[in-house]
Every structure is written in C-alpha cells, then in structure tokens.
Amino acid sequence: MLGLKLPTDxxxxxxxxxxxxxxxxxxxxxxxxxxxxxxxxxxxxxEYTELVQEMTKLVKEEISHFKMVHDKIIARxxxxxxxxxxxxxxxxxxxxxxxxxxxxxxxxxxxxxALIEARSCERFKLLSEExxxxxxxxxxxxxxxxxxxxxxxxxxxxxxxxxxxxxxxxWQNLLDYEAEIMKSLSKKESIHG
Numbered sequence: 001m002l003g004l005k006l007p008t009d010x011x012x013x014x015x016x017x018x019x020x021x022x023x024x025x026x027x028x029x030x031x032x033x034x035x036x037x038x039x040x041x042x043x044x045x046x047e048y049t050e051l052v053q054e055m056t057k058l059v060k061e062e063i064s065h066f067k068m069v070h071d072k073i074i075a076r077x078x079x080x081x082x083x084x085x086x087x088x089x090x091x092x093x094x095x096x097x098x099x100x101x102x103x104x105x106x107x108x109x110x111x112x113x114a115l116i117e118a119r120s121c122e123r124f125k126l127l128s129e130e131x132x133x134x135x136x137x138x139x140x141x142x143x144x145x146x147x148x149x150x151x152x153x154x155x156x157x158x159x160x161x162x163x164x165x166x167x168x169x170x171w172q173n174l175l176d177y178e179a180e181i182m183k184s185l186s187k188k189e190s191i192h193g
Contacts, residue, residue, distance in 0.1 A: 002118040002151065003171075005179035012123075013130040020133065023191070024073050025081040030120065030191045031066035033086075034150075035059055037113055045106050051157055058150065065143065072139065089116065091181045095174055107162035111174055114154035119178070121147035123191055 016023045038055040046052060073080055092115065096108040121144055128141035159167050 002122055002148075003175055004118060004122055005175050006182045008123060008126055008182070010126060010130060013126055016127065017132060020136070021073070021076070021078050021081070024069055024076075024078070026084060027191050028066055028069040028073065028080055029083045030086075031062050031069055032083075033089075034117075035062040035066065037109075038062060041106075041109065041113075044109075045102070048106070048161065051161075054153060054157075058153075061146065065146070068139075068143075072136075088119070088181060088185055092116070092178060095177045096170070103161060107158045107167055107170070110154045110158035110161070111167070111171055114151050114158065114171075115174055115178055117147050117151040117154060119182075120191060121151055 035058075038058040042052050042055045042059075070080060093112055096111075099105075100108075124140040124144035124147055128137050128144055131137040131140070155171065158171070162170075
C-alpha cells in the first residue's frame with residue numbers, strides 16, 4: 001500500500017530494543033518536526049485554503065503525538081534528550097532541484113512529506129509487530145494508522161495541485177531515490193535512520 005521500494009530490514013527492531021530511550025527521543029522530535037512542516041506549509045502557501053485547513057488539523061494531531069511520546073519518556077523515568085540530525089531527511093530533501101514555480105515547490109514539499117510519513121508508517125508497523133515491549137508495540141500500532149492517513153493526504157494534495165501524470169512520475173522517481181538512501185541506513189535506533 002505504501003509503495004516503498006525497499007522495506008526496512010527487520011533486524012532494525014533489534015537495534016531499537018537495545019535503546020528504547022533513544023528511539024522515543026528521536027520519535028518525539030519527528031513529531032515536533034512534522035508539526036513544524038505543517039505550520040511551514042500554512043505560512044508558505046496560505047492561498048491554498050483546503051491545504052491550510054488540513055494542515056491546521058495536522059498541527060494539532062502531530063503536537064498531540066509529541067505529547068504522547070513525551071509522556072512515555074517521562075513515565076519511564078527519562079527526560080527528553082537533545083534533537084539529533086535526521087540523516088534520512090537531510091539526504092531525501094536534496095532530490096528535487098531548488099526553485100521552480102510556487103506550485104512546483106509545493107508539490108515537491110508535499111511529496112517529501114508523503115514519503116516521510118510512509119516510511120514512518122512502515123517503521124511503526126514493524127515496531128508494532130516485533131517489539132517485545134507490548135505496551136510500546138500497541139502504542140506504535142495505534143500511531144501507524146495516523147501515519148498512513150497523513151501519507152495519503154500529502155500525496156493526494158500533490159496530485160490535486162500538480163499535473164497528475166507528472167506528479168506520479170516524480171513520486172516514482174522519489175521512491176527509487178529513497179530506496180537507495182535506505183540501503184545505507186537502518187543501522188541505528190532512529191525512526192528514519
């Protein structure tokens with residue numbers, strides 16, 4: 001359903017289980033960055049009323065997810081660590097050339113967001129099925145559904161605002177590029193890396 005060209009190596013969960021505190025901290029910042037992305041889309045493209053309405057809802061949802069993850073960290077007696085760079089996203093957002101029309105810029109940002117959400121969904125599914133910690137497994141199963149909805153929403157907006165055939169080709173090309181990125185990742189306890 002997600003269209004990802006390279007699934008995460010299931011052994012990634014073994015890395016995660018060795019440092020749950022680290023994955024929760026990384027996850028919390030992913031939710032914070034998702035909130036920031038939605039706000040940025042509102043600020044950058046206010047003329048797209050339907051997008052602004054949906055991004056407003058998304059801001060509320062993503063910040064509530066941040067709080068849920070933060071609450072898990074606190075409940076386990078930890079504190080939120082410092083933010084880390086996200087090698088996955090840093091590499092991903094270099095795919096499309098900078099510039100172009102406002103519509104092109106919007107489509108590219110929407111496709112990046114769709115792919116990040118798709119990969120998060122895939123990772124959450126893996127965590128929900130493979131984690132020995134049943135409380136966290138259930139937590140990730142519940143979040144997986146939200147991520148799938150976000151992925152389809154972003155992809156749907158890209159197709160709505162751009163030329164469908166062109167957007168679908170860009171999406172396939174981005175999926176191919178992302179698969180190459182993933183070959184060098186899945187070696188540490190982070191949501192995307």
